[in-house]
Amino acid sequence: MVRICMLTLFLLAMQFHWSYTHGSSDTIRKAYIVYMGKAPQSKSSAIDLHHNLLSSVVKNENVVSVFPSKMRKLHTTRSWDFLGMPQSVKRNHQIESNIIVGVLDTGIYIDAPSFDHKGFGPPPSKWKGTCQVGGNFTSCNNKVIGARFYNHGAPTSNPNPSPLDDEGHGSHTSSTIAGVTVAGASLYGLAKGTARGGVPSARIAVYKVCWVDGCSDIDLLAGFDDAISDGVDLISISIGGYSDSYFDDSISIGAFHAMKKGILTTCSAGNDGPSLYTVGNTAPWILTVGASGMDRQFRTLVKVGKGIQTYGFSINTFSPKRRLYPLTSAAKSANANLTLGHSPWLCDEGSLDANKVKGKIVLCKEGLIQDYVKPLGVSGAIVSLDQQQDTGFTFIIPAAFVDTNFGDKIDTYVNSTKNPQAVIYKSRAVRNAASPFVASFSSRGPNILSSTVIKPDITAPGIDILAAYSKLASVTGDLEDNRFGVYNIISGTSMACPHVTASAAYIKTFHPRWSPAAIKSALMTTASELKIKDVQAELAYGAGQIDPVRAVDPGLIYDLSEVDYIRFLCNEGYSGTALRFFTEGNTNCSSIPNIGGHDALNYPSMYLQLNNPNTSISAIFHRIVKNVGSKKAIYKATVKAPANLKVTVVPKELAFSHLNEKKSFAVVIKGPPLKNITSVSASLEWSDAKHKVRSPILIFLAN
Template sequence: MGGLPPEVAGVTTTEQHHSLLAEAIGDEELARKAMIHSYRRSLSAFAANISPQEAKRLSEKSSVISVFPNTIRKLLTTRSWDFLGMPLDKTKRNRVGESNMIVATLDTGIYIEAPSFNDEGYGPPPAKWKGKCDNGANFTGCNNKVIGARFYNLNPGEDTVFPSPVDTEGHGTHTASIAAGGAVHGASLYGLARGTARGGVPSARIATYKVCGDLGCPDMNLLAAFDDAIADGVDVISVSISGSAGNFFDDVIAIGSFHAMQKGILTSCAAGNEGPYEGTVQNVAPWILTVAATNMDRQFRTPVKLGNGMKFSGLSINTYPPEKAMYPLISGALAANSSSDPYLNASTCDPGSLSIRKVKGKIVLCSDSSGAGYTIITSGGHGAIIAVDEEEDIAFTTLLPSTNINTRIGRQIAHYINTAKKATAVIYKSITMKANAPRIASFSSRGPQFVTRDILKPDIAAPGLDILAGYSKLASITNEAVDQRHMTFNIISGTSMATPHASGAAAYVKSFHPDWSQAAIKSALMTTAKPMIANGSHAPLDSGSGLLNPTAAVHPGLVYDMSLGSYVSYLCKEGYNGTTIGLLAAGKPHLKCSDFPQARGSDGLNYPSMHLQLLADDTDFSTVFHRTVTNVGYGNSTYKATVHAPKGVTVKAIPNRLVFGEQHQKRSFAVVVKGKLERGVHGSVSAVLEWDDSKHIVRSPILIYKPAI
């Protein structure tokens, strides 16, 4: 997984891979048959079908960083860019610079016929573009908007990816259009969320790398896509795929994004959909921009009326208007199929548990169930009312007229069904309502992360709840085969949808500052983010630095920049072997950690946020964070430090004034944090450091986390 080594005496990188594999297997011919793929454009690695014993022998070679099994990873969406302060006609843009931006998505491919990817008015691809466009079924070829499209199907013995760049799932089309889709007026899902859909950089180009199929996203596909995207000349890489929370050298997303970082390419990744539990955040390498998901200031609710006059609304995306005033209403318990498996639960509308005769044409009340819609539609039912223990914030698109309500209302409906002579109900088409925002979505994975305990993750938050964006007509809007609705726009939720918002914002900043490093762009996005509040205090475990604020990030004032050497020093501090780091960083097996400056402070990296994890039995804490900022604002400027800290925590910036005489000048400071937590108390305390020159506020969250005993 290392940097590209120099060719030795005319021996190519691929030939070096074959030789290394042959040494481990013990036979040249068997090694050539075992080789699956040689990664050689931007990094040096190979995938091969070998035994555990052969893998062990390979891992013992001094020139090998790591050997690990191929893992199948999971995929983790009009109004969102307005919500982020980027209205279409009022946002300042560098049109030429934006048109030169290339956003890469590693996903399920693309449906190029979607209106988000119309290339009318676009010139030819940027001169830096070195990619290609693969051919395949149901794919009409690239254009001047979608300038590159590749697909990968490297998993041995399994055709996990349909052999075409075309998107048969809808996910890749959705994420690509969020990041860089062109403006489409009047977009909606059957009239819901009607407005102008567009990406963060609507004039930018898109390169898609299809790495995922029905069974997920194999590691070997992901690494091949990183290898190509870096060499193809992209500017930002967007990865809405589950990540690892382990050793960086065993994680293809961490490895691929490290090589991207070396070329100045920012990789943004999904934080994961395992919330609301702590310690679930994924994709935590410090050179990745890790993105959590928020709601927006709207939600979709579905009104319901009972025959007794009772009215309520539930959470769902129901595209079906009623065809008559009322429909018969029954509960799953009363509609049970007496001949079904006794272990099936009719109350939760398990598949096969309901009588088709009793359900046909009716609305069915079900207890907490994720598969009720499929059961009822295949049983001939008209609709579903699903009583859930906890009404979540996510609205799913339903197979048939359906909505989720809480169990309290569910009990009232059940009482009506059990006491009425003929119970009836009607489910109306969903409507858009105002919502309190921003709030972290319930499903969004939380910190802390336990790989590098002194780096706060997630880094930032962006809209990921109920997002309308482009979609593939080769997939139904629910991805169910029984669903006959096929649209070029759909409403989906997930940190998958938050990630391309951050990717588009990064490309937007880079269109103004093409010479900025990926660390500088990441810093600009983080230090200008809007702090999010939960339970009356800052919530960095949920949202990192806060809600994305793209237009402010163009003029951040100061940035926390980092070079390759910064990351090398940090990895050395974390205990990674110098030889291994050298192979990863530059294909140099003789790198010594002693040759790099020792990382200073408790965290040792010039990160825009500050984080300390205590031991479970710690009470008193005292730590120092060392940071250096670069002036990218006005030449002559003075920044003053302001600290917001809770009772019992003291935070001091030393010095508390930073004076700059010119642009690109650097100034260093230390942040001393002291405090005390009660013994046996689990939780976190947070503070905020702000540098203010009266024109910019450069904000850094400070989080002290204490685990449970």
């Protein structure tokens, strides 16, 4: 077995990090060189640098790839019920107990109740991993069966590094996937209920690749390498970053090698929305997850004076100790020495007069530096924002976000009243009838590395998620915060990703032999559209919101193998040495047969990107589906499209006589240029009366 990167040697004289692989005696040793330095500015310059380094530094045919090591970042009770997976959902408990999920993150706080191993037997016999103890991390258990840490690329100041989670992020994601059922979980009374993962009987293996400064490519590759070798069934990564190509992206490379071993990698899309071209982790062999909101939100009641009130956004655990507090605004309390050009409204370093804000609630606009205002003795903060807000934020003081209109009312009240007063109440859960909806922060497509694949692929709950946490980190992670607990409420695509990982694991308990692409297809084609105001909806939610129970029986699947992805890479312009990043050998693109049509990938979604507003819409998508539903079935095609877009499916009917039978079809799309709009959406649905297999279709005019 060829491994991605096991042992790291530091070539100090050359300022390289060299990670190489090893395997059995009959396996060629391969090497990945990950060096610390400035990243190439383009794909062509990266390839030139790659060749130069190969020829001048290593001159070794066993070296597979050279790329700069970059630092990547973490993509920071009700959700499973919301997704239609109550505690009573049908399960294959014995098979689920043999599922091992590898989580590459900040480690784990194993003493959290979510990781209790009571009732668990020994690890599955396929497990080949280890428990790397150190510092205050003394052992694993039959729930968390493996733990490793890596700090080659991101040195830590901790004198005793270990897999112990001192940030909380890794514990949160791990428990969302496979945390055991715990009654009475909450964050200081908020979200009180039963906390559980999507596959509570599954095992967890953690790979601590992230530290306070981020997550380095070296450590990510090493984590992938060990996870694959250890015997995990799925890999979950709520980490992101941007790369110039697939071959200098450690997550892309690691996920490809995992795919070759039958392991699906699920990744978060990023938190840089709602702007377009912000989605990360876009390789087609990765299941890329955006964040959505569910039917429960946390809102914070803010009352000002007499009769002025609103429900702001925050996760506020503080209850007021008095009926009303004095109120002021940042502008009225500005520091007399405020420098020219420095806005008094931002409530940032040096902007406020401590004597004017002590004991008062302060109205700020567009900004708040908590570490600055808390020592001033403020009683709270109301932050007026001129932007869409759909998620709460945990503050170290009583605080809430409000919209600009309400903020302006407060400002008028402060300036027209002798003794203005206000109060901020503890947050409470409210019902949101607009769910599911795409989170405003969730990163959007298009995929900047490929113009043929819609990303993200799918969405899952990522707003206000209660899950396990670490007692080594405060609720906010701020040193000024004295609240610590084993549960926390966090929002982000980091929280959405583990929901999809767990859903994939759930499917795998019913279909152990399904490929990563088959599981991905099942989740995508059974997903439902979301409510969104954006025109480019599919660039926000992909195929839609996951439905794990429906995905167990999708009817038809779009399957893919390694050769299909190699064909895709060939079509994207990768060849020769660059392909060795993925194939570990010499691959001649001319030997890979092309299936024709607009794209060369049997993907569950269909995407055409235009670069000229005068170009007419014209594309043919060739697809192959496999019958995994009823033994005998006839599927009929239904197309939903606007009047000016002609979508033809050939043939319109697919008749299957047995399971695992494959049928091919083509989708022909014609339409006028996109002169006054930036996109047009359609969909194809195959149905046999029992199953509905939906594929989104998007035509997008690039900038």
